Amino acid sequence: MLLDEHHSKLLFDKARIPVPQGAAVFPGEEDDFAPDYPLPWFLKAQVLSGGRGKAGGILRIDDPADFPARARKLFGRDIRGEAVPYIRVEPGEAIARECYLSLTVSRERRCILLTAGRKGGVEIEKLGQDNLLVQPITLPGGMAPHQVRAAFFHLGLPRELFKDFSELLDTLFRCMLDNGLLLAEINPLIVTPDDRLVALDGKVEMDDNFVDLHPEAGAYYRPEHATPEENMARDAGLSFVRLPGWVGLMVNGAGLAMATMDLLNFSGLPASNFLDLGGGADQKRMETALELLFGDHRVQAIFINLFGGILSCEKVAQAMKGALGGQSPKKPIVVRMSGKDALQGLEILRELNVNNLHMAGDMQAAIAILDTIRPARTEPVDYPAPPDIPLGPRPRPTGWKSEAVFPIDADTPILVQGITGREGQLHTRLMQEYGANVVAGVTPFKGGQEVLGVPVYDSIAQAARAHDIGASIIFVPPRMAADAVAEAVRNEIPWTVCITEGITQHDMLAAFEQAKGSPTRIVGPNTPGVIVPGRTKIGIMPTMPFMPGPVAVLSRSGTLTYEVADRLTRAGIGQSLCVGIGGDPFIGVDFVDMFEMIRNHDETRAVVVLGEIGGQAEENLAEYVVRTGFDKPVISFIAGQTAPAGKRLGHAGAILANGGGIKDKLETMGRAGFAVCPSLEAVAETTARALK
Structure with missing residues (x-):
């Protein structure tokens, strides 16, 4: 969450960082504004x-009589595509x-x-190599x-x-740590x-996860922006970005x-938004999402693309049925469902027997339907075709030796950390049903209980004295999840899989610093986990898309993992292992570690x-x-190629740099020899060729 200057200074002032006096003035208040501080303003x-500043967004006042007209001039100004909702008025400071x-x-x-610059102002990185001193600070x-x-x-x-x-x-x-700041710049x-x-x-800039965990921090959010x-x-x-x-x-x-946004944009059917329902697509969320899209005059048609993993397509269809209330949708809707309960979900929607609701068997069929209902007049949006990346030569063996297995x-x-919670119990049962060897669970102050035939301990230290533990999986709320990772590290659990999303970046930086030199391999956070098809799973992945075979799938996204595994399986290509490395900016095991x-x-x-x-x-x-x-x-396949720069798209790590x-x-x-697929449709076919 990026704060404007006024609210950045309110936060600084609260922390006792010296800032100039200042007041916010909104349209309609300019005639009555009479500050008691000296000129110039x-x-x-x-x-x-x-x-x-270069765009004319800062004006000087030497005569109070000029204030109303100058303020109105600013209110009517467009600053790099942004309207000006209000202004901050400050007295001048001698410098x-x-x-x-x-x-x-x-x-x-x-x-x-920590960056210190001998000169301030715009484009400080261009003021010479000697201007900036940059020093790393580790947490905790x-x-x-x-x-x-x-x-x-x-x-x-x-x-x-x-x-x-x-x-x-x-x-x-201290202001940075106390407020979950990703950036504190003067x-x-x-x-x-x-x-x-x-x-x-x-x-x-505040960490969105910190804001979610500390509702009082939401006071710095300004809806005017x-x-x-x-x-x-x-x-x-809902995760929403306007396009x-x-x-x-x-x-x-x-x-x-x-991936769906890219498919639409590359197909000449440009998306009007990015909207991620997440895993909780209940009727209330569905109603809000439909209200958003029905109410947007730019939206001429709607594409609902769902892969049922943990989420049931049947339940989503029931939610959509309730949201529509038996009426035809106000705008054409194309629905594609795959995965868990997809057939049941599509049947529920067919039985509605209403106009403007189209069912598609796959993404390409959905694109074809959308193309037929293309409106006669739309504003042109210039998205190029996906780039044609030539396949470079396969790397030559170098004699590289690795002891990793x-x-x-x-x-x-x-071991299941948080086994007595709702999510912990649900996924412990699903892991057991798949054949996973769950031997123990940990929940503080719940030691001595038994959950699904699994003994519960108060700490990992207690559990480790009674059992050999090869891996732990963490179902712990975000406030405590980083400490749960640190506990697994302290007890040298060989692998720990952190399912939890919404952990603050400061907390994970500290946990990873503590893990340096440890034998523990951390997967995640914000990961669907690990599955070895036909053998075991340590995570929340649905099992139906996977089958044993020769292809490893490594991913930063849970739903893409399920989608691609399902496509591979349908093509008769099984998987040797699938690992979600996590979608956060800071994760443990990465692609390189897994390749090793x-x-x-x-x-x-x-x-x-x-x-x-996002990221490297x-x-x-x-x-x-x-x-x-x-x-x-x-x-390989990369999602988000047509994303707008600087916008977070669901995953905290999925931000395209300006x-x-x-x-x-x-x-x-x-150039490294990866077969770069232009679309999800190409992944199975390309993989089949590579295996020949």
């Missing part, structure tokens, strides 16, 4: 995009010097970065005194300001002629939603990699494959 448009200071969670370096350890000193001396501030600077930086760091940090340090401008549809979806707990097309999109699972099999003894084990896995003859926009996981894998001469065929990067990702994989 600065009127600052409150938008989330950068570069507002002796400007510099830069920030704390940022770094996905690439898996830590917090925190900022060291020598790092504060290094930043101070780099800025070249007067000695008498060291105490004030140290206190300000310490306060900024630009510029000014020194006044009377030697005060003041945050003249501020930019803050979002569309009515985005606010409605946010209130309903420029005319096909309304409703999908369960972020990975499948991104994939050890999970039918006999692996499993798969190269010695005799049952695996080829690998399917299901990636997403796929590029890192390509470099590894070339460097080590990994010689098994690699088939400036793109998707083309480089695809080309890097192609």
